[in-house]
Amino acid sequence: MKGYAAALGAVSFAVTAGMANAADMGDVDKPIRLAVNEWTGQHVTTHIAGEMLKAAGYKVEFVSAGMMNQFQAIADGDIHATLEIWSSNVSDDYANKVSEGTVVELGDLELNAREGIAYPAHVAELCPGLPAWEALKACAPLFASAETLPAGRLVDYPADWGTPGADRMTGLDLPFKAVPAGSEAALIVELRASTERKTPLLVTFWQPHWAMSAYDVKFVDLPAGEDACFTDPAWGPNPNAINDCDFAASRIFKAGWSGLADTWPAASEILMNYTLAVEDQQPMMGAVDVDGGKVEEVVAAWMAENEGKWRPVVDAAIK
Incomplete structure (x- = not known):
């Protein structure tokens, strides 16, 4: 760099x-x-x-x-x-x-900031259909780890940053378990390892961040984060939950x-x-x-x- x-x-x-x-x-x-x-x-x-x-x-x-x-x-x-x-x-x-x-x-x-569910670009080859969020339903087993089986693993923000990634997995009824990262540095370690080994990885991430360019990180396309998504379960693809959408504009x-x-x-x-x-x-x-x-x-x-x-x-x- x-x-x-x-x-x-x-x-x-x-x-x-x-x-x-x-x-x-x-x-x-x-x-x-x-x-x-x-x-x-x-x-x-x-x-x-x-x-x-x-x-x-x-x-x-x-x-x-x-x-x-x-x-x-x-x-x-x-x-x-x-x-x-x-x-x-x-x-x-x-x-x-x-x-x-x-x-x-x-x-x-x-x-000019954005947050969302993201992945290194090579993951799209492992999970055809990305960046569409629906692709994650069928691909979830690819992302599983010993602590999340049979669900896929989402590396979420550190625990004291809140649980926005977990909220999306629940809202969209995706078969993933959110595991908090220990720190920002831990998120970067995950991105680096995934990029070097060409392994599946799903993370909660944000821009601006140098890693967006360094590891060619892409955002998953989620339903638009409109206000109603966060208050009205009837809004969005999951009629039984809120947070079934992208992050609100930051x-x-x-x-x-x-x-x-x-x-x-x-x-x-x-x-x-x-x-x-x-x-x-x-x-x-x-x-x-x-x-x-x-x-x-x-x-x-x-x-x-x-x-x-x-x-x-x-x-x-x-x-």
């Missing part, structure tokens, strides 16, 4: 009319604590935001936090912002905290502590106006996960080479 590090494309940072008036810096002696969740893309997203805050004159701390259980810490002010929340995989706790006013949304990150957004804007007005403005393009994030993910670079170094290199793309957001907030 040589070349990922050099292929850092244009990033999309929104500079809006509302940013014309500089905001107060606030408490510059108090560190702003940013949540670092479990996947590489989020690390890239968060470190770019952190470097922008540092460039503005703030102190920043990066805090490891589980994606599904970070919102209490944000509500308590122990963590001040989280920069990459996927609408398809967010806990009810988030909505509860927003409703009570202890967590506030900071706007869209604007990544919205990726940011959120923070309710005291963020009062404590650090300019920082709040920077984070609210920060967006990131898939074309930018995905190569940086590859530079980390494929080329072996450190997140901090990869982000620092991009910041140095692309100051004209992020500096206006910082300057508009502080000058």
Whole structure:
């Protein structure tokens, strides 16, 4: 994957009319604590935001936090912002905290994202009929493992990311058992092994991710993820279940502590106006996960080479 590090494309940072008036810096002696969740893309997203805050004159701390259980810490002010929340995989706790006013949304990150049930391209030769989801009914035994027999095996997201893959298997009445991966890295190990050995594999996966290109990953064609699918069993191919469809279109957004804007007005403005393009994030993910670079170094290199793309957001907030 040589070349990922050099292929850092244009990033999309929104500079809006509302940013014309500089905001107060606030408490510059108090560190702003940013949540670092479990996947590489989020690390890239968060470190770019952190470097922008540092460039503005703030102190920043990066805090490891589980994606599904970070919102209490944000509500308590122990963590001040989280920069990459996927609408398809967010806990009810988030909505509860927003409703009570202890967590506030900071706007869209604007990544062009998709989630779904997926497979390396070679699997279509083993299971004729793919990418149509109906093909999985007849092919399920090919995907079976010792722990799932006689059902096929779906490698789902790690347990603390939720169970979206399992929900699809149940909703579509497919003879598969969802087995949670231990981590994002474990999902990649599965994709690599399947590609190298040309063995069957079905996974829950997402883009942006460097592995989509590296392992020629394809999405299964599922019925469109309309709102009714998730509430009305009568909708869709299975009249007895909800979730008999694809994932809903993913919205990726940011959120923070309710005291963020009062404590650090300019920082709040920077984070609210920060967006990131898939074309930018995905190569940086590859530079980390494929080329072996450190997140901090990869982000620092991009910041140095692309100051004209992020500096206006910082300057508009502080000058």
